[in-house]
Each structure stands twice: as C-alpha cells, then as structure tokens.
Amino acid sequence: MFVTTGTLDVPGAALHYQVCGTGPMLLISQSGEGDADRSHDLVARLADSYAVVTYDRRGLSRSRLVDPTRGVTMDEHADDVHRLLAALTDEPALMLGCSLGAVIGLHAALAHPEQLRTLVAHEPVAPGLLPDELRARHELELAELQDLYARAGLGATLPAIARTLGIDPTGADREDSHGPSSTISPPQHWPRCSTSGCRRPPVVTTATPPTRAPTHDGSGRRSIPSTDRWAPVGDLTGASALTRNECARCPSVPGVTAPSSADVLVAGPASWNRIVHLDALPDPTPHTVFARGAYDTVGGTSAGKALNLASLGRGVVLRTVLGDDDEGARVRGVLADAGVRVLAEPSPDGRTESHLNLMDAGGGRLSVYLRAPGEVPAAGPGWDATLAAVDAAAAVVVDLAAHSAPVLVAAAERGRDVWVDLHDYDGTTEFHRPWADAGTHVFLSSDRLPDHRSFMAERLDAGARLVVCTHGARGATALTADGFVDVPAEPVDDVLDTNGAGDGFFAGFLDAHLRGADLAEALAAAAAHAARVVRSPGLAPAG
Known part of the structure; x- marks a missing residue:
C-alpha cells in the first residue's frame, strides 16, 4: 500500500x-x-x-x-x-x-x-443534535467530564472518558476486530459503575x-x-447516530454515567457522622454518661433520601458538597456501593460536613454540628452538570442547606415540580421560608407545629399541590385539593435505629408516586418503607 x-x-x-x-x-x-x-x-x-x-x-x-x-x-x-x-x-x-x-x-x-x-x-x-429527552443526559455527561478535568487534571479524566465511551484501556482495540461481542476483563483498580455501584467496566463489543x-x-x-x-x-446536519454501551451487570441502565428520565435528583447535605446510643439524652448539667454503643456512618438528609430511593430500585443523582478528606472519600464509597451517582461540589475548606448524633432508647436525637460546609458558587462545570440534572430528572428534591438554595431557585425558574422536606419547621424560621414557598410537594413533621393542619392549608392555598405532615409513631396527615387524609404508622416492635426514618418515609412515598400510585397507596408505601428503615442499622435498609 x-x-x-x-x-x-x-x-x-x-x-x-x-x-x-x-x-x-x-x-x-x-x-x-x-x-x-x-x-x-x-x-x-x-x-x-x-x-x-x-x-x-x-x-x-x-x-x-x-x-x-x-x-x-x-x-x-x-x-x-x-x-x-x-x-x-x-x-x-x-x-x-x-x-x-x-x-x-x-x-x-x-x-x-x-x-x-x-x-x-x-x-x-454533539448533544445539541439529540431530542430534548436525550440532550440533557449527554450534556450532563460532558459537563461532569469538564468538571473532573478542571478539578483533577487529565490523568484523572482519561479513565472517566474511557468508562463513558465503553473502552477498556487495557484491551486491544483494532479496527479489523470484527469478531463476536465480548466483555474484556477489567484491571484490579477499575472504579465502580457510577450508576449501579458494581465494579465491572462497560461491555466492549x-x-x-x-x-x-x-x-x-x-x-x-x-x-x-x-x-x-x-x-x-447526505443531509449534512442530520447525520448523527449515538450508540451507548451499558454496564456489564446493569443492562437495563441507559449508559454508565448518563442520567435517565427515570432518575431522581436530590440536592442537599451528605455528611460523615458519629452515632452514639444512650439510655437517655443528657440533662444540661455537668455529669458523666455511658454509651450503649457508637459507630461512624454516612449521614445527612439528602444522603438518606438518596440511599433509600436507591434501595427501592430508583436511579438517583445526589448533588452535594464534599471535602477532599478521608471522610469525603468514605461518603463517596458508601454512596457508590448503593448505586447513587454523586455530583459533589468541593467544600470551600476541603472538609466534609460532620455531626455527632446522640440517640436515646426512644429514638430521640440531639445533633451536634462538628463541621458545616460553606456556600459554593452557582457557576462552572459542576453547576452546569447540576442544571442538566435538574432538566433530566423525573423528580427534583431540594433539601435544606445553604449550598442547595441555588438549586431550589433554578428548579423553580425552569418550571420543575420541587419536592421539599421542611423537617421540624415551626412555621416562622426565616431560613426555611424559601423552601416552603417554592415547594410544590411539601413534607414536614408536626414536632414543632402546634396547629399543623392550618399550616398545611396555608401551603396549599399558596400553590403547593401536596402537603404531608408526619407525626412519628402516630402516623401522618396528607393534604391535597381533595382534602385531608390521615394514615397510621405501621407498627414496629423491633426498632433498631430511628436515624433515617423520615427520609425513608419521604423516599417510599416518592417512589410509589413515580410508579403511578394514588395518594392512599403512596402513603401506605411510605409507612411500610419507614418501618423497614427503623428495623435496619443504617440510614436505609440493606435491600
């Protein structure tokens, strides 16, 4: 030649x-x-x-x-x-x-x-050539790669590009290889699939x-x-064909890193916490108490929701703030093991949020913030990836945190339904107000609301389509345009850990809602999943 x-x-x-x-x-x-x-x-x-x-x-x-x-x-x-x-x-x-x-x-x-x-x-x-439902997914994929390159350089980005393209860099790739489809074994250090959490690379065919x-x-x-x-x-602007490899263990997932329209975006806190179990929460006087047990684990309400949604089989993208410390690596590892994909903005001081949670035998909790993340700018490749996730998600959940406030604004401006969890809101605290005002689907507890029904009606009148108020072991109340519905909690005799119960209730409801359940069915699913959570040692049941 x-x-x-x-x-x-x-x-x-x-x-x-x-x-x-x-x-x-x-x-x-x-x-x-x-x-x-x-x-x-x-x-x-x-x-x-x-x-x-x-x-x-x-x-x-x-x-x-x-x-x-x-x-x-x-x-x-x-x-x-x-x-x-x-x-x-x-x-x-x-x-x-x-x-x-x-x-x-x-x-x-x-x-x-x-x-x-x-x-x-x-x-x-060229994601701009794709239909709307696919464009946002691929724009997010590209934005994530740009963000990784900006943060970690070319060496860290090349393996991510290879995973995105379905390439095993250790395998031969010749243009005259037209044999049968095959899966190439991964290197020992191959990262986990960011959609499923498994350790196999994409299938190369x-x-x-x-x-x-x-x-x-x-x-x-x-x-x-x-x-x-x-x-x-022949039509020079129409000649485009994008093919996607799938994870070797997850053939039903549309791509290894690209989110699908079935994914839920959760924006808010993820932390590394120490949980200490006591017979009773300490009185505010100097004294000594003995713990019944203690352990370190992932925490944060958004991590809890993401883990519970993943345990229900739901695809999840978690947008949060993490440090480059050991605690941040542990949080990432737990989320990856569960199949949660993480969009992590870097913590301004390099440290991951951390709490000390004191738990009594009845499920009461005193949470001490050891480290809290600062605000992060709503700009750059990470923010672009977040906006693409907002557009692509089947549901957008925005939790209480200063760093998630821009996501709340962006989701509302883009016309998305916004699911919010006000936790133990008292109806007056100013920090909660933007979430209360923006939420189309509002969850909260009645712990600090003397008249929860009046507050729920107020939110419905302000434009919310669903308001759910939980009462712990006494069940929950829901309000829609059709009126109030009260449901009991599912009885649980063998409570192991109440951490994550509220997030589990929220996730159970949202998952059922996305599957087409009516209000009564979604409330029942929420109660059932919350019961599974309190029988489990972590924020979410193991399976």
Missing part, C-alpha cells in the same frame, strides 16, 4: 497528512486520540476505491502548533479541513468523521458545504459490518451501513 505524506502550512499550525489509493477523495477525521495512523486498517480496505486522506489534527502528533500555549477552537479545526481539501482537490469530497472528527465534519459542512458531497458523522459528540448496499428511502437522503446500525447521510 503506497502512502504519500505531506505537510500543509495553515494559520497557526503545520498539518501532517497522508494520501493513499486512487478514486474519489475521501477524508477521514478520527476521534480524539486518533492521528493519521489511527485509520491504517480502515484505509487498507478503502484504498482500492478511494483516494483516502488522513491527517493529524493541529496540536496532535506530527501537526505542530505555532504557539502551543494557546488552545484550539472548533472553528480552527473546521478551517483546517477546508484548507486541506482545497489543497488536494477541486472536486467535492467524501468525509468520514468519528467522534470529535464527526463534530469537526459537521462544522466544516456548515462552513463550506460546496466542498463536501457526503459526510458520514459517526457518533458525534465489536460488530460485523452489515453487507447490505446503500439504499434510498425516497426522501432524497441516502442511507449507508455504519457499524451495527443505519444512519442517515
């Missing part, structure tokens, strides 16, 4: 390119890591029928930048395609773009449509190219086979 190489000077760079074969010109623009040599096996199959042009994008491999310190724009990449084709042919060319190369091809087609006769845009990283010839569908657009599916080409 005879290959001609050359260098083309373009503004700001010198492009290395290769030409092989004879026939109509076909330019191949490879994926992010791919230079001209990346297409060697593909070129060998095409050189008998086409003059195949491959090249190193500016700044990659042999294509040198005049100023390596400045970035490269998509417009420059597209202009390079224009100049390369102009230097090599006077006729409209064919172009195959893969991944990033497909995006470059789309930009080049829009800027210089006269130069391209046909563009095959294979798996473009290869598919035998279809042998059918190009067809016409009568619309004037020509369809050609591309890997294992058909994609429209």
Whole structure:
C-alpha cells in the first residue's frame, strides 16, 4: 500500500497528512486520540476505491502548533479541513468523521458545504443534535467530564472518558476486530459503575459490518451501513447516530454515567457522622454518661433520601458538597456501593460536613454540628452538570442547606415540580421560608407545629399541590385539593435505629408516586418503607 505524506502550512499550525489509493477523495477525521495512523486498517480496505486522506489534527502528533500555549477552537479545526481539501482537490469530497472528527465534519459542512458531497458523522459528540429527552443526559455527561478535568487534571479524566465511551484501556482495540461481542476483563483498580455501584467496566463489543448496499428511502437522503446500525447521510446536519454501551451487570441502565428520565435528583447535605446510643439524652448539667454503643456512618438528609430511593430500585443523582478528606472519600464509597451517582461540589475548606448524633432508647436525637460546609458558587462545570440534572430528572428534591438554595431557585425558574422536606419547621424560621414557598410537594413533621393542619392549608392555598405532615409513631396527615387524609404508622416492635426514618418515609412515598400510585397507596408505601428503615442499622435498609 503506497502512502504519500505531506505537510500543509495553515494559520497557526503545520498539518501532517497522508494520501493513499486512487478514486474519489475521501477524508477521514478520527476521534480524539486518533492521528493519521489511527485509520491504517480502515484505509487498507478503502484504498482500492478511494483516494483516502488522513491527517493529524493541529496540536496532535506530527501537526505542530505555532504557539502551543494557546488552545484550539472548533472553528480552527473546521478551517483546517477546508484548507486541506482545497489543497488536494477541486472536486467535492467524501468525509468520514468519528467522534470529535464527526463534530469537526459537521462544522466544516456548515462552513463550506460546496466542498463536501457526503459526510458520514459517526457518533458525534454533539448533544445539541439529540431530542430534548436525550440532550440533557449527554450534556450532563460532558459537563461532569469538564468538571473532573478542571478539578483533577487529565490523568484523572482519561479513565472517566474511557468508562463513558465503553473502552477498556487495557484491551486491544483494532479496527479489523470484527469478531463476536465480548466483555474484556477489567484491571484490579477499575472504579465502580457510577450508576449501579458494581465494579465491572462497560461491555466492549465489536460488530460485523452489515453487507447490505446503500439504499434510498425516497426522501432524497441516502442511507449507508455504519457499524451495527443505519444512519442517515447526505443531509449534512442530520447525520448523527449515538450508540451507548451499558454496564456489564446493569443492562437495563441507559449508559454508565448518563442520567435517565427515570432518575431522581436530590440536592442537599451528605455528611460523615458519629452515632452514639444512650439510655437517655443528657440533662444540661455537668455529669458523666455511658454509651450503649457508637459507630461512624454516612449521614445527612439528602444522603438518606438518596440511599433509600436507591434501595427501592430508583436511579438517583445526589448533588452535594464534599471535602477532599478521608471522610469525603468514605461518603463517596458508601454512596457508590448503593448505586447513587454523586455530583459533589468541593467544600470551600476541603472538609466534609460532620455531626455527632446522640440517640436515646426512644429514638430521640440531639445533633451536634462538628463541621458545616460553606456556600459554593452557582457557576462552572459542576453547576452546569447540576442544571442538566435538574432538566433530566423525573423528580427534583431540594433539601435544606445553604449550598442547595441555588438549586431550589433554578428548579423553580425552569418550571420543575420541587419536592421539599421542611423537617421540624415551626412555621416562622426565616431560613426555611424559601423552601416552603417554592415547594410544590411539601413534607414536614408536626414536632414543632402546634396547629399543623392550618399550616398545611396555608401551603396549599399558596400553590403547593401536596402537603404531608408526619407525626412519628402516630402516623401522618396528607393534604391535597381533595382534602385531608390521615394514615397510621405501621407498627414496629423491633426498632433498631430511628436515624433515617423520615427520609425513608419521604423516599417510599416518592417512589410509589413515580410508579403511578394514588395518594392512599403512596402513603401506605411510605409507612411500610419507614418501618423497614427503623428495623435496619443504617440510614436505609440493606435491600
């Protein structure tokens, strides 16, 4: 196979390119890591029928930048395609773009449509071309990668990119590998699947190219086979086909990192707490007491809701604030084990929120804040990821925390229903007021409300569609436009730990609601799940 190489000077760079074969010109623009040599096996199959042009994008491999310190724009990449084709042919060319190369091809087609006769845009990283229900998912995926790169650098980001694309970096990946689908064993350090919590990588598959010839569908657009599916080409703005690998153990989950419309977004606190069990809460006088037991565990009302929703089989994205300390790593580990995906903004002081919870035999609790997170800015890639999650989620839950207040505002502005938990609100505390005002679905307890029914009616009159007030062992009261409903608590004789009972009730109700249950059914499901929680040693039942 005879290959001609050359260098083309373009503004700001010198492009290395290769030409092989004879026939109509076909330019191949490879994926992010791919230079001209990346297409060697593909070129060998095409050189008998086409003059195949491959090249190193500016700044990659042999294509040198005049100023390596400045970035490269998509417009420059597209202009390079224009100049390369102009230097090599006077006729409209064919172009195959893969991944990033497909995006470059789309930009080049829009800027210089006269130069391209046909563009095959294979798996473009272009969520803007997707339907609304898919776009938000993929925008979130990209925003998460940008956020990780900004926080941790390229070394930490590359494995995440590989997981997102379904690539095992330890395995061979050749273009002439068209054998049966196979799963490649992961390295020992492979991270957990962020959707399910399992430790296996995505399935990597290869598919035998279809042998059918190009067809016409009568619309004037020509369809050609591309890997294992058909994609429209010829219409330069419509040629897009995104394929997603799934987690090896989670075939029902649409992608390893992308949230689906079945996910619930929970925004609010996650912490690492010490739980101390006492016979009775201490009196406010100097004295000594002996604990019945103590342990460290994940805490925070939002972590509790996320863990309970996950235990019910619900996909969950938790937006919170965590430090880069050991406690933050422990919180992340517990959530990952449960299959909760975390969007963690970095704690301003690098430390994770922490409480000391003193528990008495009857379930009473005294919570001492040891560390509380500061506010985080509503800006940057992490915030972009949060907004994408707000748009994509089946339900948006915003808990009480200074760092979740911007999520509350954004969800309301974007027209989303907002589920809030006011806990033991007394009806007057100013901090709670934004959540009380924004909530379309409001939960709280009656512990500090002398007249909970009046408050519930007030919230309904203000625009809430559902208000639920819990009374501990005395059950709960719900209010909708149809009126009040009182339900008893499910009797529990073997209470082990009441931490997380309220979050469990909330999660049980929300899960049933999303499954289409009516009010009475959702309340019954909430009570049943709360009973399972108090029989368990953690914030959520094990299964």
